[in-house]
Amino acid sequence: MTATLLFCFGGPFLFSQVKAEIDTASIKIGEQIKYTISVEADSLDLVDFPEDQTFSPLEMVEALKIDTVPKDGRLLLQRMYALTQFDSGAFIIPPQRIAINEKPYLTDSFRIKVADVVVDTTKQKMFDIKPLLNVDRSRAKLWWTIFWVILGLAIIGGLVYWFFLRKKPLTEEEKIAMLPPFDRAMAQLKDLENSRYLLQDEHKKYYSELTNIVRSYLEEEVHVSALESTTDQLIDRLELLKDSGSLDLQDETIKQFKRILQTADLVKFAKSKPSNLVAEQDRTAVENIVVLTKEAIPEPTEEELMLNEEYLQEQAKKKQRKKIYIAAAVLAFLLVGGTVFSLTVYGFKKVKDSVFGYPTKELLEKEWVASTYGFPPVEIETPEVMLRTEVEFPEAIRDSIQDNNTFVHGSPLGLFSTTVSSTTYKNPQTEPQFEASLGAMLASWEAAGIRNIITKQEEFSSKSGVKGLKVFGSGQLKTPDSNSSRKIAYTVLLFGGQGFIQQIVITWEDGDTYAEQIVERVLASVDVKTTA
Structure with a gap:
């Protein structure tokens, strides 16, 4: 065309x-x-x-x-x-x-x-409907939860290790600072020799660094208060050490050192400016003074060496313990902070149920099943597939019933249960007996130990607009072998027409917010056929 x-x-x-x-x-x-x-x-x-x-x-x-x-x-x-x-x-x-x-x-x-595609049923072998099979509960969600928890802990542990526990690469300055006093002083003097202070006419910085190097060395190695002392005070202390035999320095070395310190004082405080040649000679002289001082210090005894080694080991242990304490404090802060935040935002019960689990919460969050049950059919979405159950009817009504299909998940006496029932009568003109069905159900509950049952009624419309009766309320269930009881809530939906009746019963523990959300979702999914 x-x-x-x-x-x-x-x-x-x-x-x-x-x-x-x-x-x-x-x-x-x-x-x-x-x-x-x-x-x-x-x-x-x-x-x-x-x-x-x-x-x-x-x-x-x-x-x-x-x-x-x-x-x-x-x-x-x-x-x-x-x-x-x-x-x-x-x-x-x-x-x-x-x-x-x-x-x-x-x-x-x-x-x-x-x-249509024609199918020859005389040649095509037909098979019976397969029965329901019990399958092992899937642990996929649990394993995923464990995986994410382990991953989160691994990330936190990695961050704590990276920022607090690992030995970080040392910079050149840190490497020099880790050297023994003598080696450090010689390295710093070598760096000063290669500096550009004199080329840039910065004599004050040059002499400040020069005297700081030698003073720091004397304070660490000779154990005199050198950094905070004036020139005369430092020279007096060195002479006292020499006279006591604790420091074998020549008078000429001390005099040379005093001259360099006085030159540095003039540069720093009187704006004196010696020539670059004199400055270089002073640096060389200081290097020689450091070497002579090293040689003038008496060799430590074996006992002093052992004490010094113990001291260094103790310092290293203290440093390691400090890192561990900091890491533990950070981890504790994250855990406590995360817990407090979760409790503030979500509340204690939800946090507890998320950590330790709760049956109705697991039902709410799992993958639901939408299916059709019985005849006349009832369409409903539930957390679990409901299983067919045989029901015994009283003799008074047994002869009037042609067929009954009942499907159950859970127990009315447990935390949550759902029951769907479709019943057809032998007489197709029989009107559905809502009151009789509801009375029989309430009588069975009372026999099971539920007391003080409160009932309320209102009209209910299914997803497609089919009108039915909604009965809801609560009751007290006595706990076996004790005087305590817990409150049970329920909702019953009744539909029907000539020749049949359909019934949906949902029970849960009153006050269970997860169960209430399940009930809302189940009721929103209900749909029924109006004719048998």
Whole structure:
């Protein structure tokens, strides 16, 4: 079939031709139709083809790219669509809109016949419906939870190790600071020799650093108060050490050292400016004084060496313990802070239930199952698949019942339960007995130990608008072997028509917020058929 439309635009003799065609008008379910739209237009025309699912009730499987072919000085634009349908019957492909220079044009419609796939049941072997099988509970969510907890702890541990426990690479300054006093002083003097202080005319910085190096060395190695002492005080202390035999320095060495310190004082406080040659000679002299001082210090006894080693080990242990304490404090802060934040935002119960688990919370958060139960059917979404259960009816009503399908999850005396029941009567004209059914259920609850049952009633509408009766309330369940009791809440939905009755019963522990959310979701999913 083809559809051809002629349109005038832009002038009395300017035409654009729009054509649509299909390769077949009859297919089987799931087969595809090739639907092609052709447009003849000028090279400057702007042509917009159909996009998205505009072929309903047929479904567009694929839209190929536009093919452009020159034709008689104009352009022939073609685009092919693959369409299909998965229901049998006769369908109409609606006219498709093509815009040429923003002016709309419509193609013709097409009638399509979709045929069933014939199945020969005499040759095709039929099998019984498979029974329900008990399967092991999936532990996938638990393993994922464990995985994320371990990953989180590993990240926190890695951060604590990286910032607090690991031995970080030392900078050059830190490496020099770790050296023994003599080696450190010699390294610092070598760095001072390579500095640019003298080239930049910064004599004050040069002499400040020079005297700090030698004073620090004397304070650590000779154990005199050198950094806070004046020049005269420091020289007096060195002479006292020399006289006592604790420091074997020559008088000439002490005099030379005093001269250098006095020169440095003049540079720092009197703005004196010795020549670069004198400054270099002073640095060399200080280096020689450090060497002579090292040689003048008596060798420590074995006992002093052992005490010094013990001291160093103790200092290293203290440093390591400090790192561990800091890491533990950071970890404790994160745990306490995270706990306090969670308790503030979510509350104690939700945090406790998230950490230790709670049955109804697990039901709420798991993957739910939407299914149809019994006949007449009841459509409902629940956390777990309900299992078929045989029900014994009293003799008074047993003879009037043709069939009963009851499906249960949980126990009415437990934390949460759901029951769906569909019952058909032998007499198709029998009206559903809501009051009798509700009375029998309440009587069974009282026999099970539920007391002080409160009932309320209101109208209920299913998802598709079917009207029914909603009965709800609460009761007290006495705990066996004790005087305590707990409050049970319930909701009962009753639907029915001539010849049948449908019943949905939900029970839970009153005050359980997770169970209440489950109930809301279950009630929102309920739908029933109105005829048997």
